Amino acid sequence: MARVAVTLAAALAPIAGLIASVPTADARPPDELTAAARVSLRGHGYGHGHGLSQYGAQGAALQGKSYRQILSFYYPGTKMASVRGRIRVLVTADDSNDVVVRARPGLRVRDRADQRAFDLPTRDAINRWRIKPAKGDRSVSVVQHHTSDGWHRWRVPGRGELQGAGQFEAKGPIGLVLPGGSRTRYRGVLRAAYPSAGSHDRDTVNVLSMNKYVQGVIADEMPASWRQAALRSQAVAARTYGAFIRRDNRGDYYHICDTTSCQVYGGVHAETSATDRAVAKTAGQVRSYRGAPAFTQFSASSGGWTADGGPPYLPAKRDPYDNWSGNSVHTWSTRIATSTLEAAYPSIGRFERIRVKHRDGHGQWGGRVLRLRVVGSAGAVRVSGDDFRWTFGLRSNWFTFV
Numbered sequence: 001m002a003r004v005a006v007t008l009a010a011a012l013a014p015i016a017g018l019i020a021s022v023p024t025a026d027a028r029p030p031d032e033l034t035a036a037a038r039v040s041l042r043g044h045g046y047g048h049g050h051g052l053s054q055y056g057a058q059g060a061a062l063q064g065k066s067y068r069q070i071l072s073f074y075y076p077g078t079k080m081a082s083v084r085g086r087i088r089v090l091v092t093a094d095d096s097n098d099v100v101v102r103a104r105p106g107l108r109v110r111d112r113a114d115q116r117a118f119d120l121p122t123r124d125a126i127n128r129w130r131i132k133p134a135k136g137d138r139s140v141s142v143v144q145h146h147t148s149d150g151w152h153r154w155r156v157p158g159r160g161e162l163q164g165a166g167q168f169e170a171k172g173p174i175g176l177v178l179p180g181g182s183r184t185r186y187r188g189v190l191r192a193a194y195p196s197a198g199s200h201d202r203d204t205v206n207v208l209s210m211n212k213y214v215q216g217v218i219a220d221e222m223p224a225s226w227r228q229a230a231l232r233s234q235a236v237a238a239r240t241y242g243a244f245i246r247r248d249n250r251g252d253y254y255h256i257c258d259t260t261s262c263q264v265y266g267g268v269h270a271e272t273s274a275t276d277r278a279v280a281k282t283a284g285q286v287r288s289y290r291g292a293p294a295f296t297q298f299s300a301s302s303g304g305w306t307a308d309g310g311p312p313y314l315p316a317k318r319d320p321y322d323n324w325s326g327n328s329v330h331t332w333s334t335r336i337a338t339s340t341l342e343a344a345y346p347s348i349g350r351f352e353r354i355r356v357k358h359r360d361g362h363g364q365w366g367g368r369v370l371r372l373r374v375v376g377s378a379g380a381v382r383v384s385g386d387d388f389r390w391t392f393g394l395r396s397n398w399f400t401f402v
Helices: 056-063 067-074 210-214 226-249 273-281 340-342 385-392
Strands: 032-034 036-045 081-083 086-090 098-103 108-111 118-119 128-133 139-147 150-153 166-169 174-177 184-185 187-195 203-209 285-289 332-338 349-360 371-377 380-384 397-401
Touching: 036 340, 056 067, 056 226, 067 166, 067 226, 086 210, 086 226, 098 166, 098 187, 128 166, 203 210, 210 226, 210 273, 226 273, 226 285, 332 340, 340 385, 371 385, 380 385
Parallel strands: none
Antiparallel strands: 032 349, 036 332, 036 397, 081 285, 086 203, 098 128, 098 174, 108 118, 108 166, 128 139, 139 150, 166 187, 174 184, 187 203, 349 371, 371 380
16 A cells, blocks of 8 residues: 655655745634635645654754654654664666666676576676566576677576576666666665566566665655754654565565655665765664554654654644744645636536535644535535645645635
């Protein structure tokens, strides 16, 4: 199940029609808006609001809080623990049926049928290597090298082809060549994995240690220029999230993806000295609950209140750290043309009014919108606050009419 966490990487991107504004007083505006040329909204925060607020982590760090204090605040009831082992990451940008890597000294290919590894030759003429499915036999993989005149088969010593799925290995980063020609370097192993037994397809899966994985996550989720306490809290949250998902998907051919549907992972290109230091200073550390990694969700900005995420350690609570001068998404405003509403909900006919039916009860205006009703000349629709948010590109489901 996808666990979408809209994070700081997305929050810092420009979004048309969203304008940062100054927070208003706690007076609650009416929760109904009648026919108008446009619906004007004011809101708080960016993302689902569960767990750690990334802007809040920086706000807390600016107030002198340590990363352990930040984590204890956003994940109350969790404790420090440690994890080991490797994690399997699906490389979603590689949608081809093979795994292509740049030639480099020390490159090896391993046959996962019997775990035997083979050194690949280094010649000036060879610029790429690839693993691809063999024709006719779903279980066999072919190894090829590329030169100026195209692809050529490389005979695996003693067997010709790999007898199972294969993977590329090296002591340093491996350069993956994507279908469009772009290249990204990854630590660990690049595996041509079967999505299921007997599959004709192959997916590219990066297998690496948890700490090396987190090095490729932090700077894609939080600005590397932020305080070390914030970066270290993000490192622990990201490592814990990865460990939780790994445990949940332990039997699958990959544990976690590399997009915001899981958490963003960019490989070596996402690493910086500051974020690498945060990983090193928190090496192996996770937050645990009842002896297992916690579901450490996070999003860009809580808006001043975190939202109930389900487990006891993801409560709805006031967040005193989120509202600081550098947080442009603590409060925002936008407008939706009524013609856009009518196009999204054609069954209502001509737009007449919109009314919030239920909120979560936490924070300004009564908190996040849970349900609302859109009424028109031909009928009405009931939608959740989250559905309304995604339909119209709002930063969160915490909003009111103005």
